[in-house]
Amino acid sequence: MFLFAHVRGGGMLMTTRTEPMRPFLKWAGNKYRIIERVRARLPAGRRLVEPFTGSGAVFLNTDYPRYLLADSNKDLIDLYNTLKKEGAAFIADCRKLFRPGNNNAEAYYRLRAEFNACADPRRRAVLFVYLNRHGYNGLCRYNAKGGFNVPFGRYKKPYFPEKEMLAFHLKAKRAVFRHETFERTLRNVREGDIVYCDPPYVPLSVSSSFTAYHADGFNLDQQQHLADIAAGAAQRGITVLISNHDTAFTRTAYQAADIERLSVQRSISCHGHKRRRVDELLALYPAAG
Secondary structure, eight states, X not given: OEEEXXXXXXSOEEEEEOOOOOOSSOOTTOGGGGHHHHHHHOOOOSEEEESSOTTOHHHHTOOOSEEEEEESXXXXXXXXXXXXXXXXXXXXXXXXXXXXXXXXXXXXXXXXXXXXXXXXXXXXXXXXHHHHHHBGGGOOOBOTTSOBOOOBOOOSSOOOOHHHHHHHHHHGGGEEEEEOOHHHHHHTOOXXXXXXXXXXXXXXXXXXXXXXXXXXXXXXXXXHHHHXXXXXXXXXXXXXXXEEEOOHHHHHHTTTSEEEEEEEEOOOOSSGGGOOEEEEEEEEEOOOO
């Protein structure tokens, strides 16, 4: 984890560094590996706004006075709100599913079916943690009807992230979690906010597309729309940082930004020999004036 001291006017100053704080969820595109590069480009401010919160790696490893954390995935936001409200009691209920008898395909598909049929947000939140840690590679994927469809992961002993969940619960006291579109989140930012956007990445190839992150997907028109909104927000005095793959499309879409390129070890594959480095970028739209 990082230890911080507040600086005058908001934002953060790192005073001691050990290891970054890990999110309790597995997540494709998790920013844990590049958190220092992201942090280095985020200026001080009164509030960090994330329209694509994902696993919350940036939230966990920064120290703004307040946070607005949004996502289009309702299951994710319901989970965060439940963990924020209940803490240890919710964590204890999640732990009950992490037992040897539930670490097999039959149990996994039974609990996945329960999740898809369940209308109670709290029970879905408990099941979401189980599915995230027992499903294939920690993927979060839904079919066209909104059903969670990640297959069983076949892990020897899935890790229960108790200490990571408790750390999230404690940090969440400074955060507001909202289920909403990125457009709505960005309409409500104001001067003094710092915005970090980690959208579903532009695919490097057709086969590598992860547009099923939630049922609605995220296409190239939306990618361009996000870039346009970011440029407009900067003109209103709001700094915006966006991460994405480094492609011809993103370099054009973010041409108004200050672009930093970086090479990142891709860890979504469950086979070590298939993991590889890919080119990503950080596009910074500094606040005008």
